[in-house]
Each structure stands twice: as structure tokens, then as C-alpha cells.
Amino acid sequence: MKISRREFVEMSLASAAGLCAGGYATSTVAAEASTSLPEEDGYKLWLRYAPPGDAAKACRQTVQQIRVEGTSATSGIIRGELHSATSAMLGGNVPLNEKDLVGGTVVVGTPGNSALIRDFNWASAWGGVGDEGFIIRSTRIENKSVTVIAANTDIGALYGSFHFLRLMQTGQAIDKLDLAEHPALQLRLMNHWDNPGGTIERGYAGRSLWQWNELPGKISPRYADYARACASLGINGAVINNVNADSHILAADNLRKVAALADGWRPYGVRVYVSANFAAPVRVGGLKTADPLDKGVADWWKAKADEIYGLIPDFGGFLVKANSEGQPGPKTYGRTHADGANVLADALAPHNGKVMWRAFVYDDDIDPDRAKRAYIEFTKLDGKFRPNVVIQVKNGAIDFQPREPFHPLFGALKQTPVIAEIQATQEYLGQAKHLVYLGTMWKEFLDSDTHAKGSGSTVAKVLAGKIQPSHLTGMVSVANPGLDTNWCGHHFSQSNWYAFGRLAWNPELSAEKIAEEWTRLTFTNDDKAVAVLRNLMMGSRETFVNYTMPLGLHHLIGGDHYAPQPWNDRAPRADWTATYYHKAAADGIGFDRTKRGDHAVEQYFPPVCEMFDDITQCPEKYLLWFHRCAWDYQMKSGKILWDALCAKYQAGAKEVAVMQTAWQSLAGKIDARRHKEVADRLAIQAADAATWRDQILEYFGRFSKRAVPRSS
Ligand code: GCW
Numbered sequence: 001m002k003i004s005r006r007e008f009v010e011m012s013l014a015s016a017a018g019l020c021a022g023g024y025a026t027s028t029v030a031a032e033a034s035t036s037l038p039e040e041d042g043y044k045l046w047l048r049y050a051p052p053g054d055a056a057k058a059c060r061q062t063v064q065q066i067r068v069e070g071t072s073a074t075s076g077i078i079r080g081e082l083h084s085a086t087s088a089m090l091g092g093n094v095p096l097n098e099k100d101l102v103g104g105t106v107v108v109g110t111p112g113n114s115a116l117i118r119d120f121n122w123a124s125a126w127g128g129v130g131d132e133g134f135i136i137r138s139t140r141i142e143n144k145s146v147t148v149i150a151a152n153t154d155i156g157a158l159y160g161s162f163h164f165l166r167l168m169q170t171g172q173a174i175d176k177l178d179l180a181e182h183p184a185l186q187l188r189l190m191n192h193w194d195n196p197g198g199t200i201e202r203g204y205a206g207r208s209l210w211q212w213n214e215l216p217g218k219i220s221p222r223y224a225d226y227a228r229a230c231a232s233l234g235i236n237g238a239v240i241n242n243v244n245a246d247s248h249i250l251a252a253d254n255l256r257k258v259a260a261l262a263d264g265w266r267p268y269g270v271r272v273y274v275s276a277n278f279a280a281p282v283r284v285g286g287l288k289t290a291d292p293l294d295k296g297v298a299d300w301w302k303a304k305a306d307e308i309y310g311l312i313p314d315f316g317g318f319l320v321k322a323n324s325e326g327q328p329g330p331k332t333y334g335r336t337h338a339d340g341a342n343v344l345a346d347a348l349a350p351h352n353g354k355v356m357w358r359a360f361v362y363d364d365d366i367d368p369d370r371a372k373r374a375y376i377e378f379t380k381l382d383g384k385f386r387p388n389v390v391i392q393v394k395n396g397a398i399d400f401q402p403r404e405p406f407h408p409l410f411g412a413l414k415q416t417p418v419i420a421e422i423q424a425t426q427e428y429l430g431q432a433k434h435l436v437y438l439g440t441m442w443k444e445f446l447d448s449d450t451h452a453k454g455s456g457s458t459v460a461k462v463l464a465g466k467i468q469p470s471h472l473t474g475m476v477s478v479a480n481p482g483l484d485t486n487w488c489g490h491h492f493s494q495s496n497w498y499a500f501g502r503l504a505w506n507p508e509l510s511a512e513k514i515a516e517e518w519t520r521l522t523f524t525n526d527d528k529a530v531a532v533l534r535n536l537m538m539g540s541r542e543t544f545v546n547y548t549m550p551l552g553l554h555h556l557i558g559g560d561h562y563a564p565q566p567w568n569d570r571a572p573r574a575d576w577t578a579t580y581y582h583k584a585a586a587d588g589i590g591f592d593r594t595k596r597g598d599h600a601v602e603q604y605f606p607p608v609c610e611m612f613d614d615i616t617q618c619p620e621k622y623l624l625w626f627h628r629c630a631w632d633y634q635m636k637s638g639k640i641l642w643d644a645l646c647a648k649y650q651a652g653a654k655e656v657a658v659m660q661t662a663w664q665s666l667a668g669k670i671d672a673r674r675h676k677e678v679a680d681r682l683a684i685q686a687a688d689a690a691t692w693r694d695q696i697l698e699y700f701g702r703f704s705k706r707a708v709p710r711s712s
Contacts, residue, residue, distance in 0.1 A: 037668075037670070037671040037672070038671060039671050039672060039673040039674075040671045040673060040674055041485045041486060041673065041674075042485065042486025042487065042491050042494065042674060042677075043485050043486060043487070045229050045487060045494055045497075045498075045522070046229075046232070046494065046498055046518055046521035046522050047085075047228070047229065047232060047521075048169075048521065048522070049084070049085040049088040049089050049165070049169060050088075050089070050169070050525075051088075051089050051090070051091060052089055052168060052169055052170070052171045052525055053171060053525045053526075054171070055168070055171035055172070055173075055525075056089065056090060056091070058173065058174075058175065059089070059090060059168055059174060060090050061104060061175065062104055062106075062138075062145075062147060062174050062175045063086050063090065063094060063104060063106055063147075063168070063174075064094070064095075064102060064103065064104030064105065065094060065095040065096070065098055065102060065104065065105050065106070066079070066082045066083055066086065066094055066095070066096050066097070066105070066106050066108075067096075067097055067098070067101070067105050067106065067107045067108070068082060068096075068097065068108045068109070068161075069107070069108065069109030069110070069113045069114035069116070069117070070109055070110065070112075070113035070114070070154065070157075071113070072113075072154050072267070073266075073267035074154035074155060074157070074158055074267045074268075074269075075109075075113065075154060075157075076267075077158065077228075077267055077268065078108055078154075078157060078158050078161045079096060079097070081158075081161060081162070081165070081228075082096075082106065082108065082161055082164075082165070083096045085165050085168075086106075086165075086168070089168055089169065101141060101142055101144055101146070102144060103144040103145045103146070104144075104145065104146070105141075105144065105146045105147075106146070106147045106148075106149065106164070107141070107146055107147070107148045107149070108148075108149040108150075108157050108160070108161055109149075109150060109157060110150065110151055110152060110153060110154060110156070110157055111150075111152070113154075114150075116141060116148075117148065117150045120139075120148070120150070128180060128182065129151065129152060129156065129180055129181070129182045130152065130156075130182050131152060131153050131155070131156065132153070132155055132156050132159060132182060132183050132234070132236070132269075133151065133152075133156055133159075133180065133181055133182025133183065134149060134150065134151040134156045134157060134159055134160030134163065134180070134181060134182075135148070135149075135150045135151070135160070135179070135180045136148070136149050136150075136160055136163065136164055136177045136178075136179050136180075137150075137177060137178050137179075138174075138175055138176050138177045138178065147164070147174065147177060149161055149164055154267075155231075155236075155269035158231055158268070158269060159181075159231070159234050159269075160181075162231065162232040162233075163181065164177075166232075166517065166521065169520065169521050170516075170517055170520040170521065170525070171520065171525050181505075181506075183234055183504070183505045183506070184460075184463075184464045184473075184505065184506050184507055184508070185419075185463060185464060185473045185474050185475050185504055185505075185507070186472060186473045186474050187236075187237065187354070187356075187390070187419055187472070187473070187474025187475070187476065188234060188235050188236050188237070188474060188475060188476075188501070188504035188505065189235065189236070189237040189238060189239060189273065189316075189474065189476040189477075190230065190235060190237070190238040190239065190476070190477060190479040191238075191239045191243070191319065191421065191476050191477060191478045191479060192208070192209075192210075192238060192239060192240050192241065192242070192479045193241075193242040193243065193244070193425075193478060193479075194208040194209070194210060194240065194241055194242055195208070195241070195242050195246065196212050196241070196246050196248070196249065196254070197212075198211075198212070200242075200482055201242050201244060202425050202427045202478070202561075203425060203480075203482050204425060204426070204431040204432035204433075204480070204482075204489045204493075205432055205480060205481060205482035205483070205484040205486075205487060205488045205489035205493070206482035206483035206484040206489070207482055207483045208482065208483070209222055209223070209226055209481060209482060209483060210223075210240060210257075210261065212254075212257060215256075215257035215260050215261070216256050216257050216259065216260030219260060219264060222483075223261060223264045223265070224264055224268075226481065227264065227265040227268035227270045228268060229487075229497075230268065230270050230501070231268040231269055231270060232501075233497075233498065233500075233501025233502060233504075233505065234501060234504070234505040235270065235500075235501045235504065236269050236270060236271060237270060237271040237272070237273055237316050238265070238270055238271075238272060238273065238479075239273040239274065239275055239316075239319045239356075239476070240258065240261060240272060240273070240274060241274055241275050242275060243275045243319060243320075243321035243327075243358065244321065244325070244327060245274075245275040245276060245277040245321070245327075246277065247276075247277035247279060247280040247283040247284050248283070248284060249274050249275070249276075249277075250274070250276060250277075250280050250284050250304060250308075251284050252307070255307065255308060255311055255312075256311065258272055258274060258311075258312065259311040259312045262311075262312045262314070262315065266314065271314055271315070271316040272312060272315060272316060273315070273316035273317055273318065273319055273356075274318060274319070275318070275319045275320065275321065276318040276319070276320055276344065277327070277328065278290055278320060278322045278327065278328045278329045278330070278332075278340060279328035279332075280304070281296075281297045281300040281301070285300045285304075287300060289333065290328065290332070290333070291330075291333035291335065292330050292333070292335050292339045292340045292342070292343035293333075293335060293339060293343075297343065298343050298346065298347070301343055301344055301346075301347035302346070302347040304347065305347040305348050305350075305351060305353065306351075309351040309353075315351070315353060316353065316354060317348050317353035317354035317355055317356065317388075318344050318348065318353070318354075318355050318356070319356045319358070319392070320340070320341070320344065320355065320356070320357050320358060321358045321360065322337065322340050322357070322358070322361075323337070323361055323363065324358065324360050324361045324362070331363070336381060336384070337357060337361070337377065337378070337381055338381045338384035338385050340357070341355050341357040341385055341386070341389045342384075342385065342386045342389065345385070345386035345387075345388045345389045346386065348388060349386065349388050352388075353388065354388050354389070354390060354472065355386075355388060355389045355390070356389075356390050356392045356419065356476070357385075357389055357390070357391055357392065358391075358392045358421070359374045359377075359378050359391050359392065359393045359394070359407075359409055360374065360392075360394055360399070360421075361373065361374050361377055362374065362575065363377075364573070364574075364575070367598075368598065369591075369593065369598045369600055370397075370398060370575040370580075371397040371398055371593065371600050372397070372598070372599075372600050372603060374393070374397065374407070374409060375397070375407075375408050375409050375412065375603045378391060378409060378412075378413065378416075379409070379412055379413065381416075382412075382413045382414060382415050382416050383414075383415035383416065384416075385416050387471065388472075389416070389417075390416075390417040390418065390419045390472045390474065391409070391413060391416055391417070391418050391419070392418075392419050392420075392421050392476065393407050393409045393410065393418055393419070393420060393421060394407060394420075394421045394422075394423075395407060395420060395421070395422050395442070395445045396445075397409075398554060398555065398581075399428075399555075400422075400423040400427055400428050400429075400478075401428055401549065401554040401555060402428060402429055402441075402541070402544055402545045402548055402549050402554075403441070403444075403545050403549065403552070403554070403621060403622075404554065404625070405448070405612065405622050405625060405626075406445050406448040406450065406459050408603035408604050410448075410450050410452075410459045410462050410463075411450035411451075411452025411453075411457055411459075411462045411467060411468075411605065412452070412603070412605075414468055417465075417470045417471065417472035417473065418462070418463070418470075419463065419472070419473065419474035419475060419476060420445075420459070420463055420474075420475045420476070421475075421476050421477070421478065422438075422442055422445070422475065422476075422477050422478070422500065423477065423478040424438065424477045424478060424479060424480040424493075424496040424497050424499075424500050425478050425479065425480040426438070426480070426493065426496070427478075427561050428557065428561050429541070429544055430544060430562070430685065430688070431489075431561075431562055432480070432488060432489025432490040432493050432681075433489075433490065433562075433681055433684050433685060433688070434490075434544060434681070434684075434685045434688065435490065435492045435536070435537075435540050435659065435678070435681065435682060435685060436492075436496075436540050436541050436544045437492065437495050437496065437499070437511075437515060437537035437538070437540045437541060438495075438496045438499060438500075438541060439495070439496075439499035439503070439511035439514045439515055439537070440511040440538060440540075440541045440542070441541045442499065442500070442503055442511070443503075443510065443511040445459055446458065446459050446460040446463075446503065446507045447459070447460065449608070450462055450467075450604075450605060450608065451604075451605040451606065451607060451608050452467050452468070452605055453467050453468070457605075460507035460508060463475060463507060464507065474504075475500075475503065475504045475507070476504075477496075477497075477500040477504075479497070480493055480496060480497055481497065486677075490678070490681055491522075491674050491677060491678050492537070492540075492678065494518075494522065495514075495515065495518045495522070495537060498514070498518045499511070499514050499515075499518070502514045502517070511538065512534065512538055515533075515534045515537040515538055516530060516534045518537075519533040519534055519537070523669075523670050523674075524669055524670065526669055529666055529669040529670070532662050532665065532666060533666070535662070536659055536662050536663065539655065539659075540659065543652055543655040543656060543659065543689075544652070545621075545652070546648045546649065546651050546652025546655065547648075547649055547652025547653050547655075547656065547689040547692045547693055548564070548652070548692050550621075550645065550648035550649070550652070551620060551621065551623045551624050551641075551644065551645060551648060552590070552620075552621065552622045552623045552624035552625035552626065552627075553581075553582055553589075553624050553625075554581050554625060555578055555580075555581040555582075556578045556581070556582060556696065557578060558571075558578070559571070559576075563688075563691070564691065564692045564695045564696050564699075565578055566578050566579075566582060566584070566695070566696055566699045566700065567579070567699055582624070583628065584699075584700055584703045585703055586703055586705070587630060587631075588628055588629050588630040588631055588633070588641075589624060589628070589629065589631070589641075589700065589703070589704075590623065590624035590625075590626075590627050590628040590629050591624065591625065591626070591628065592626075592627060592628040593612075593625065593626045593627075594612075594613045594615075594626060594627060595613050597628070600626075601613040601626060612626045613626070615627050615629075620635065620636060620644075629641050631703075631704040631706060642700075642704045642706045643709050645697075645700070646697055646708050646709055646711075647709070647711075647712070649692065649693040649696060649697055650693060650711035650712075651711075652689055652692070652693065653686075653689040653690050653692070653693045654711070656682070656685050656686045656689040657686060659682060659685075660679070660682045660683070660686055663675075663678060663679060663682055664679070
């Protein structure tokens with residue numbers, strides 16, 4: 001059942017007023033409400049394995065027993081997962097690895113561990129799925145109807161098993177399957193900003209999951225639960241510590257702790273990476289310098305890499321934040337980012353390790369505009385990096401704002417692999433207090449056409465190496481789980497972890513499909529409720545933009561990155577203030593990045609450059625990012641800018657009320673505990689949205705000298 005956003009708003013409002021007799025009427029749903037749903041705390045994430053309703057009957061035919069081949073730890077995990085999940089969903093014990101093959105057996109394995117699977121002549125499919133992909137087919141063996149989940153590797157079989165379970169859980173038909181999947185991107189990593197003391201930079205869901213003081217001797221069961229959740233989405237690695245890195249993560253005793261995590265995660269296909277502090281040779285190694293061209297420094301990194309691989313043979317590599325926000329780096333020694341990345345790359349290369357070098361740099365001697373700096377620095381260095389270096393670029397050129405145009409570096413580096421960094425932890429998007437589904441934001445980014453090689457050169461294609469061939473591809477997300485029982489603070493923030501994983505596997509998936517899938521897994525398979533939930537999620541990011549930073553406004557915050565602070569004009573750096581970005585004055589508002597301004601638009605390929613440059617073509621959602629406009633500038637709607645701005649803030653605040661109503665209408669369809677916890681946070685969000693609207697409009701009104709029109 002599909003309804004448009006407008007219909008959703010109207011129906012929810014009507015239902016609030018008791019006018020709507022349809023599926024959204026609060027009273028109708030409430031009357032149906034039974035209190036029998038068991039309370040849930042959110043710990044199980046999207047792996048609840050609730051019975052899939054009507055679909056269960058059909059599933060029972062197809063899943064009568066499970067046979068998982070192989071003796072590896074991963075095979076054991078697959079066995080446990082399939083057995084407990086299918087038994088829970090189908091309401092009874094599903095026999096496991098019985099001697100006889102019967103109709104309705106689900107067979108899982110690889111050509112390496114299963115004669116049954118080896119016998120299949122699936123040559124055409126095998127090549128395509130690679131090391132991490134899988135095939136799922138409904139077929140016949142010994143004249144019995146079976147389902148085969150086959151892969152080249154155990155990890156592929158694990159991913160295939162989770163995929164199969166997802167189909168079951170979401171109530172899809174599983175009796176005529178013929179599918180093959182493989183990930184579009186290679187590096188699909190969580191980036192944790194966790195500090196050894198247990199705090200998390202920009203973490204809103206409790207303290208760090210990693211118990212440094214207990215490792216390596218004591219292994220929390222939560223480590224495996226974490227890896228399982230990652231594996232269920234195909235996430236294949238985790239950078240476990242903050243990019244503002246404590247150099248001592250590289251000290252011998254800490255490396256043993258890291259190795260203990262790696263040991264636990266290996267069977268799930270989750271490799272460990274660490275953030276390295278560029279000054280580690282000095283701070284840990286006791287050298288006098290960390291100059292990347294110094295032989296002693298290069299030797300130190302080589303020895304360190306050897307030590308790490310001695311403990312962790314499949315260690316992934318280093319993530320580095322260098323010469324950014326006070327972190328040390330090669331420029332400290334008069335060297336380039338390439339020199340810096342390469343010394344680490346040379347140390348890791350013999351072990352097949354990678355360096356992910358962040359492009360989040362904005363030294364103010366490069367250009368007065370923060371948005372231009374990374375592009376200037378990194379395009380100069382294209383081709384100068386070792387083959388095992390990737391440049392990790394945030395989705396936008398400033399910093400995870402509620403809306404940014406895509407970073408001009410995507411498509412601009414022709415000889416250096418680029419991976420994308422997105423942020424699931426909602427640093428600038430209401431943290432874990434506001435319900436904001438980021439799938440839509442990431443799709444806007446991934447679907448942006450860079451025109452790097454003509455039209456259709458979307459960011460997704462650039463990342464997948466389809467525009468310029470790239471031997472290394474990937475997308476990573478600043479992670480949002482912590483020790484909170486429900487992992488992510490807000491129940492809906494789990495959807496951002498989920499959406500990241502699904503998009504890193506396949507950036508072409510739609511945000512809507514992912515939202516629907518997550519909703520069914522996490523809350524309910526009730527179609528009417530799913531429609532309400534999906535629409536709630538799909539509009540939530542635009543709503544957030546509306547009540548915080550619409551029409552291309554950005555960085556209207558202070559140090560907490562949460563509350564409105566458009567007046568913020570004092571910070572250790574000009575580009576940490578709000579006034580630097582909005583430049584509101586009596587004559588207008590906005591940052592002129594056009595060819596008549598600071599030329600930032602020229603960092604984009606034509607015709608994107610011209611589109612952003614020409615105020616008549618520039619999408620209004622980016623208007624004040626690229627253009628400075630008078631308060632009475634005529635918008636496409638015919639409204640003047642001031643009135644349009646007011647309307648956005650008013651609409652945003654109103655939409656949160658609609659979200660509350662929609663959520664209320666689900667009482668009884670969702671267990672009482674989670675329902676209340678979300679309702680409580682929506683109340684905070686509604687109050688915050690009103691505060692944003694009022695404070696921003698009051699502040700900008702001081703410059704526009706115009707009254708706030710009555711909200712329509
Ligand atoms: O978004 C900013 C954050 C910093 C963060 C930095 C970065 C880890 O406010 O907390 O530092 O970006 O991405 O390096």
C-alpha cells in the first residue's frame with residue numbers, strides 16, 4: 001500500500017481530528033489494540049525473528065529441515081542462526097542436520113565443504129558472486145524440493161543465510177527463489193569514534209561497547225552480538241577507535257586487546273581496523289620525529305605492522321585523520337598527505353593491509369572557504385598515493401550537515417581510490433533524541449550525478465568503480481551503537497545502522513525499500529502499520545531539514561551540534577561559528593560560492609557547476625549554500641525568500657506534530673514499551689522543533705526586519 005507524503009500528512013491530521021475512517025484513524029487502530037504484545041527492549045535489533053504472520057504457513061512447507069554443511073566456526077554460526085530463527089518464526093523445532101534429505105530441506109554450503117553443492121553445475125553463477133556473494137535457489141535434489149544457499153566461501157554462505165531469513169521475516173515468498181547477490185563495494189566498515197576510556201565522541205547511546213579494562217581476558221557476549229548484527233547486513237569490518245586517536249592503541253598490551261576482538265569477529269567476517277595517530281612513532285615509539293620521509297620512522301611503522309599481523313593475521317589496516325582539527329600529520333613536518341599515507345601503506349603492503357586516509361582537512365591557509373579546502377589539497381596529489389591507499393571522503397564538503405550537496409571530490413580523483421564516509425550517529429541530526437531516518441539523505445547523496453564522465457556518473461557508480469575503474473571501493477559509516485540496551489539510543493536510530501549496511505552492500509537499493517524492510521523486521525508485518533511507519537521514516541529527514549536548516553542553510557549550531565545557535569560568532573576558529581556560514585545581514589543571507597563569489601562551484605564538473613552557479617537552475621534546497629540572496633528574492637513559488645524561509649520552519653515544526661499523531665495511531669500495534677519510549681522522544685523532538693523555528697526566525701528577523709507571516 002503506497003500513499004504519498006501529502007496524503008500521509010492529510011490522513012494523519014484527519015485521524016488526529018477523528019475525521020478519517022481509514023486505516024490511520026487513531027480510534028480504529030486503538031480499538032483493535034490488544035495489550036498482549038510482549039514488551040521489547042530493542043536489544044534484538046532487526047533480528048527478532050517474530051512469526052511472519054500469514055506467510056508462516058507457506059514457509060513451513062519450504063523449511064522442514066536445515067542442513068548446514070561444513071565444520072568451521074562460521075558454519076556453526078550459520079547452523080545456530082538458521083535453526084533458532086526458523087524455529088522461532090515457524091513456532092516449533094526445525095530439525096537440523098538430519099541424516100536423510102527430505103523435501104523442504106534448506107541446504108547451506110560451499111563447493112569446498114559440500115558434495116551436494118559441488119555437484120551443481122552453476123558455473124555461470126559462481127564466477128559472478130565472488131568471495132562474499134551467494135546464490136539462493138529453489139531446486140531439486142534426489143527428486144526432493146529443496147532450497148540451496150550456496151557460496152564460494154563460508155562468509156558468503158553466512159550472508160546468504162541472513163538474506164534468506166530476511167525474506168522469511170518480511171513475509172516474502174520463498175518457494176521459488178532464484179537469486180544471486182554480491183556486494184557492490186568492498187570495504188563496508190563501521191567507524192567507531194570510541195575512546196579507550198569508554199567515552200564515545202559524538203556517541204548518543206551510552207558508553208563504548210568495548211570493555212578495554214576487561215580485554216583480552218574477559219570477552220563480553222555483546223561482542224559477538226555486535227558482529228552478528230553487522231554480518232546480517234554484510235558489514236565486513238570495524239575501525240574500533242576514534243579518528244582522534246589515542247596513539248597508545250598501538251602499544252603492545254592494547255594490541256592484544258584488539259586481537260581478542262578480532263578473534264571473536266573473524267567467524268562473522270568482521271575484520272578489525274584501527275585509527276592510527278600519525279605521531280605514534282614519537283608518542284609510543286619514543287622516536288624524535290614522525291616525519292614520514294625519515295628512515296627510522298618508516299622502519300618503526302614496518303615493525304609495528306609486523307607486530308600487529310603477528311597477532312591479527314587478517315588485520316584490515318589503518319584509518320588516519322591527519323592535519324585536521326589539531327591532529328598531527330605529515331604537514332607538521334613539511335610533507336604532503338601522500339607522503340604521510342605512503343609510509344603507512346608501505347608498512348602494511350606486505351600483509352595486504354590498507355590505509356584509509358581521511359580527506360576531512362580544512363587548514364585555513366588553503367582557502368578562505370572551508371568547503372573548498374579538501375578538494376584543493378587532494379586533487380593536487382592524485383596519482384601520488386600507493387595502491388593500498390584509499391581516500392575517505394565525507395558525503396559533503398563541510399561536515400555531515402542535515403543537507404549538503406555532494407562533496408566535489410567524488411569523481412575528481414582519477415588515479416586514487418575514493419571511499420565515502422557517511423554518519424549514522426546523528427551528530428547534527430537530532431542525535432538520538434530525534435526520529436530521523438537517514439536512508440533518504442544517503443540516497444540523495446548516492447544518486448547525485450557528478451557528471452565526472454558524462455551524465456549518469458552518480459556518486460554510487462563512482463564509488464563502485466563503474467565510472468573510473470578502481471581496485472578498491474567502499475563506504476563506511478560513523479557508527480551509532482553503544483552500551484544502551486537498544487544499542488542506538490533511539491529505537492529508530494537502529495534504522496540508520498541498518499540502512500548503512502544495506503546501502504554499502506547495494507547503493508542502488510531504494511531508501512523506501514530499506515525503510516519498509518527494516519520496519520517489518522523491527523516492528524511489525526501488519527501492512528497498514530508498515531505503511532504508516534514507512535511514511536513516517538521517509539519524510540523524517542526532510543522534516544528535520546525544514547525545522548533546522550532549510551534552503552541550503554548549514555552549521556546554524558554551537559559546540560553541542562544540537563540546539564539552534566545562529567548567533568554563534570565566537571569560536572576558536574571562524575569556521576566553527578554559525579555566522580561564517582549564513583552571513584545574515586540587512587541586505588540578505590547566504591554564502592556566495594558562485595563564479596561571482598568565491599568560485600567553489602567550479603570544483604564541480606560541468607554542467608553541475610553551471611547548474612549550481614545559475615540561481616535559476618540551482619535547486620532551491622541548496623540555494624543559500626551557493627547563493628547570497630536578498631530577503632525579498634523571488635522564489636519559484638512566487639513567495640519572497642523571507643516568507644519561504646518562515647514557511648519551511650513552520651512546516652517543519654508542524655510535521656513533527658503529524659509524526660506524533662501517526663505514532664500514536666500505532667498504539668497496540670507495537671509493544672507498549674517501545675511505543676512509549678519512542679513517544680517520549682517524539683515529545684522532545686516536537687518541543688525542540690518549535691524552539692528551532694522560534695529562535696531562528698526571531699534571530700534572522702533582526703536582519704530581515706520583516707514580520708513572520710502567519711503559518712498557513
Ligand atoms: O564532525 C566533526 C566532529 C568531530 C569529529 C570530526 C571528524 C572525530 O564534530 O567530533 O572528530 O568531525 O570527523 O574528524
